Amino acid sequence: MKTYLDCIPCFLRLTLEQGRLLVGDEIVHRELMNEAAKLVLRTSLGSTPPEMVKEMQAVIRRRFPGCDPYKIVKDKSNRRAMELYPMLKEKVASSGDSLLTAVELAIAGNVIDYAAKNNLNVEQEIQAILTGSFSVGQKTVFEYDLFRKDLAEARTILYLADNAGEIVFDRILIEEIGIGREVIVAVRDKPILNDATMEDAVFCGIDKISRVISSGVDAPGTVLAYCSEEFLKIFKRADMVISKGQGNYEALTEAPRGIFFLFKVKCPVIARHAGAQLGDIVLKRI
Amino acid sequence: MKTYLDCIPCFLRLTLEQGRLLVGDEIVHRELMNEAAKLVLRTSLGSTPPEMVKEMQAVIRRRFPGCDPYKIVKDKSNRRAMELYPMLKEKVASSGDSLLTAVELAIAGNVIDYAAKNNLNVEQEIQAILTGSFSVGQKTVFEYDLFRKDLAEARTILYLADNAGEIVFDRILIEEIGIGREVIVAVRDKPILNDATMEDAVFCGIDKISRVISSGVDAPGTVLAYCSEEFLKIFKRADMVISKGQGNYEALTEAPRGIFFLFKVKCPVIARHAGAQLGDIVLKRI
Numbered sequence: 001m002k003t004y005l006d007c008i009p010c011f012l013r014l015t016l017e018q019g020r021l022l023v024g025d026e027i028v029h030r031e032l033m034n035e036a037a038k039l040v041l042r043t044s045l046g047s048t049p050p051e052m053v054k055e056m057q058a059v060i061r062r063r064f065p066g067c068d069p070y071k072i073v074k075d076k077s078n079r080r081a082m083e084l085y086p087m088l089k090e091k092v093a094s095s096g097d098s099l100l101t102a103v104e105l106a107i108a109g110n111v112i113d114y115a116a117k118n119n120l121n122v123e124q125e126i127q128a129i130l131t132g133s134f135s136v137g138q139k140t141v142f143e144y145d146l147f148r149k150d151l152a153e154a155r156t157i158l159y160l161a162d163n164a165g166e167i168v169f170d171r172i173l174i175e176e177i178g179i180g181r182e183v184i185v186a187v188r189d190k191p192i193l194n195d196a197t198m199e200d201a202v203f204c205g206i207d208k209i210s211r212v213i214s215s216g217v218d219a220p221g222t223v224l225a226y227c228s229e230e231f232l233k234i235f236k237r238a239d240m241v242i243s244k245g246q247g248n249y250e251a252l253t254e255a256p257r258g259i260f261f262l263f264k265v266k267c268p269v270i271a272r273h274a275g276a277q278l279g280d281i282v283l284k285r286i
Numbered sequence: 287m288k289t290y291l292d293c294i295p296c297f298l299r300l301t302l303e304q305g306r307l308l309v310g311d312e313i314v315h316r317e318l319m320n321e322a323a324k325l326v327l328r329t330s331l332g333s334t335p336p337e338m339v340k341e342m343q344a345v346i347r348r349r350f351p352g353c354d355p356y357k358i359v360k361d362k363s364n365r366r367a368m369e370l371y372p373m374l375k376e377k378v379a380s381s382g383d384s385l386l387t388a389v390e391l392a393i394a395g396n397v398i399d400y401a402a403k404n405n406l407n408v409e410q411e412i413q414a415i416l417t418g419s420f421s422v423g424q425k426t427v428f429e430y431d432l433f434r435k436d437l438a439e440a441r442t443i444l445y446l447a448d449n450a451g452e453i454v455f456d457r458i459l460i461e462e463i464g465i466g467r468e469v470i471v472a473v474r475d476k477p478i479l480n481d482a483t484m485e486d487a488v489f490c491g492i493d494k495i496s497r498v499i500s501s502g503v504d505a506p507g508t509v510l511a512y513c514s515e516e517f518l519k520i521f522k523r524a525d526m527v528i529s530k531g532q533g534n535y536e537a538l539t540e541a542p543r544g545i546f547f548l549f550k551v552k553c554p555v556i557a558r559h560a561g562a563q564l565g566d567i568v569l570k571r572i
Binding site for chain 2: 005006008009010012013016026029030033034037038040041045
């Protein structure tokens with residue numbers, strides 16, 4: 001998916017968010033915003049949003065080399081999600097359609113990330129999930145039957161993870177689809193935003209239930225042009241690829257193979273592109 | 287309220303929105319965004335958000351002198367809201383607490399504007415209002431008792447309008463509070479975003495139920511420094527001032543008199559400032 005002009009305000013917002021996570025000085029925040037604005041003036045918007053975010057990240061990296069602005073946020077998300085893990089497992093075990101419940105919980109993880117970014121009450125969202133009053137959003141594009149059918153025939157699955165914390169909710173789905181199949185989970189190569197890396201995957205025990213690899217990418221989406229050879233080989237050969245989150249969707253809509261995308265629609269540009277509405281959940285094969 | 291760095295992405299978003307309303311050419315949209323980004327680099331953020339939006343408006347005005355990007359949107363909002371008017375009146379007439387219902391409907395108008403700006407389904411929102419399943423949001427800051435008490439003692443009320451379309455919902459409240467009182471309604475002096483002007487007020491029949499004046503301001507908020515002498519005299523002398531929408535809140539939080547603010551919380555900056563959460567409705571006296 002190409003980068004739209006609508007993405008520019010978001011790039012600036014991300015720069016400000018990271019500035020605030022790194023330092024309390026408003027003058028520095030302003031300088032970072034100005035640097036980002038200058039970069040916007042120079043850029044051609046010729047690539048996908050995750051590639052653009054990677055480029056814009058230069059503003060943060062120049063000023064704070066080696067820093068990971070989301071480290072504390074990610075650790076907290078992982079810990080809180082791991083506390084929920086036993087209850088999430090229980091929900092799947094007691095469900096009439098355990099696969100559907102696992103898919104819904106994987107989306108729930110994406111919703112919580114959304115809540116965190118939009119100042120909504122994360123604990124309230126979690127309580128809603130645990131008490132069953134949780135609503136995942138409208139399912140305007142939700143190809144669950146196709147998903148179940150392809151899954152029945154798949155022996156190897158590549159699962160593209162999204163964010164820290166959320167990855168615990170992914171673990172529920174990975175364990176469900178991993179019965180009798182090989183699942184390989186791909187994470188980002190280096191910290192970028194609050195995306196899950198190998199460290200997060202290990203903390204959340206994903207390495208105990210499946211093979212975890214780095215995609216080789218440090219953009220907030222699996223941009224194939226940056227991927228490692230190891231990843232590309234698996235990407236090509238896997239019977240099924242499940243891609244989680246908007247960033248991976250933005251990076252992979254033109255990919256040369258079938259992929260199941262699973263995400264919460266968090267921005268109007270993606271809504272238009274996916275034929276859905278803001279707030280909807282999408283399970284879509286491209 | 288001062289302008290925060292968080293407002294900058296919104297200023298750019300508003301510029302893009304207007305560019306798209308005015309012309310289909312993406313190259314022009316990009317040029318407008320670049321102009322706006324350059325203006326951001328130069329500006330000191332020393333004034334309130336409505337003043338900043340007025341300044342940023344120079345980018346649109348230079349390129350499209352005399353144009354009103356929101357003209358069609360406003361006309362459509364006015365017409366659709368006027369169609370609803372009889373049903374809204376009926377709702378108030380059949381309510382156990384007609385003042386509360388009128389206040390809630392005034393907020394409903396603000397919600398519909400929000401829905402329109404965020405790609406939500408406006409007709410769905412309207413249906414929800416008419417069938418009674420409408421939820422105005424959490425009332426964390428909702429000083430209704432104080433509002434009713436002050437209203438009982440007031441003889442003259444200045445009502446600061448917000449958007450086109452929404453002003454029909456305001457009319458419901460103005461008619462309710464206008465029984466036995468003089469209500470003066472203030473609108474923007476010239477078109478700015480989708481804010482209500484004299485033309486909108488007349489189309490929606492506000493001039494038939496109350497005196498309508500221009501505030502003298504063409505910013506998207508009642509910035510006192512720009513107001514006409516006529517307005518300021520009324521602002522000073524009115525027993526009660528009711529201010530609708532976020533823009534008027536941003537402009538008037540430091541005003542030298544008591545004001546009742548009535549709005550839906552649409553951005554995290556305002557949420558923090560008002561001690562509320564995103565999506566809440568606020569009725570607050572400052």
